[in-house]
Amino acid sequence: MRANDSDKGRFQKDTLLLLPSLLPLLLIFLYPLIQGLFLTLHKNGASGFTLYNYIQFFKVRNFFNTIPRTLILVIPSSILEMVLAFAMAYHLRGPVRGKGLLNGLIMFPLTLGPLIVAVGMIDFFKPDGWFNLLLIHVGLVSRPLQLLYNFWGTFISLTILGIGFIFSNLVGLMDSIDPSFEQAARSLGANGFQTFVKVFYPLIRSGVWNIFALNVIMQLAVYSSAIIVGNPASSTRVFSVVAFEQAMQYFNYNMAETIAVVMAIVQFICLGVVHYIRKKGYVGSASTFK
């Protein structure tokens, strides 16, 4: 009994050690979140609780359109990023000569961040940049392609960053699969495609969907590339652009917070959909159970 009591006491003391990390979380994340939610329920400059901001969001096209515009930009780019990153990670799984260098090159944009990637893109994709000069030189196009300051500018920027993010996660995931599973499938008569479909993919499927969900959630908050290489006045007028506009140009923090809350709800819905799809297949360890 006494031992239990002393254990209980020690546990409580140990819990206090969490405080240094919990306090900043409470102050920096939880308090602003509650404060933000509170703001959304007030009209700018007025007192009293109201759903005015939410009603406005869904009534005014300028606000409401941020949902389809963001999703049309982020979902297709995330799918493309997943396909490309998956193909590269699958090819580079296991021991491959020069793997470290290739991994580094693919993940390099992640270390630069969206701002440097966007500035680099401007130089590369401008009408007299390398990309257009090459296309014109080989005769694929007669006039420079317009890949900047529109939907495609942001799409490409998101793709470059997304590939790095997804790839970096997939490499670890794929390397964690015991190669004997594939060898066992092959020894039982499965060809390469059957081994992939029946054994390899089902084992990493759950992890793949998790990575996809994380990437979508991150990219739904796209801002700098939508401003620098996109068209923030129309096709890349995404959640963050409009929220920033409301806060910094119109000083309407209530509306800015409302947009942020709607964005969070869209993120949760995306997460829910992905989670639902993920749960449809095998979710569990991809190791042997010796």
Place this chain on the structure above:
Amino acid sequence: MNLQKAAGAPVSTSVQIEHVTKTFGRSTAVKDVSLNVPSGEFMSLLGPSGCGKTTLLSMILGILDVSEGEILFNEAKVDDVPMHKRDVGMVFQNYALFPHMSIRKNVGFGLEMRRVPKKEREERVEKALALVQLESLADRYPRQLSGGQQQRVALARALVVRPKVLLLDEPLSNLDAKLRKEMRIQLKSLHQELGITTIYVTHDQEEALSLSTQVAVMSQGVVQQIGTPQEIFLHPCNRFVANFIGYANFFEGRLEGEAGENFIFRSDSGLVLQVKKDRTHSVGDSVLLTIKPENIRLLDTPGERNAVRGRVVVSDYVGNTTGYEVLSEFGDRLKVNVLGFESYPEGTELTLYLAPAHLLMVAKE
């Protein structure tokens, strides 16, 4: 139950490995290995970790390409045949049961890949599971099975496709000692019933000797000796093989003379022993003499020939037997296993008897 009928009648195949070498960059994992496994035989590749036995198995399965030499099934070259078309059943060391499939699906996987009709597939899976006595666990998942049960599922999965050759890569190494013994007996009876050509990789000499019709002892990528378990056990060809199968005491020296049906041997340390004559040695030869720790007896009285006096320096109690390291009067360290419960503490003076019939002359390398 007629097991042969239950698993189908596999068409057994002979396996020839001819001058096979495998290199990885500058290192050679398997060096000029030639083996012949006749149809229906059970051959064990026995050797320590890193000796190349799993590499050799991987080449037979098709995971690895052969650098030099060739592998033939029934005298037909298979080096260029892709892994999924070789018809080789494999039980992996970690069993490699697909964790996302039930036991039934795991066992039926090979048949599904071969497009066996569903009804036949179901029947064969049932029979294969019955063969390993796991019918009642068909709908469970690998994570819900014990190590021994997983090993049997892996075996059923490999056998259900009626492979030409069955490969087993240390399948018992993850099991506890009791289960390992049970599984060994089950494996042996399965092989006797089914008659599939089997190649078994192990580092456990007891397993290899108990299961096999032929044993190939490997070291550093080279086959040191091939023979029946009895040949390997009674006549190890060199120091490595002798040491690997349990001969732990070695004496270098010379045959100085004869005494009836024995040679008189004098070790470099000065120890004089009589050893039974054989046809390959004669007086004057420089030889390596060896004896197993369990073949050394304790004598109550000193003075007999082949008796060595010494002092216990280490004792290691392991239940039915106790292992002793004894420092002889000539400075040799002898390993002795003594059956029974009597214990001799460190420092005890003992007289050891090395019977001429148990002493063996082997090549130095």
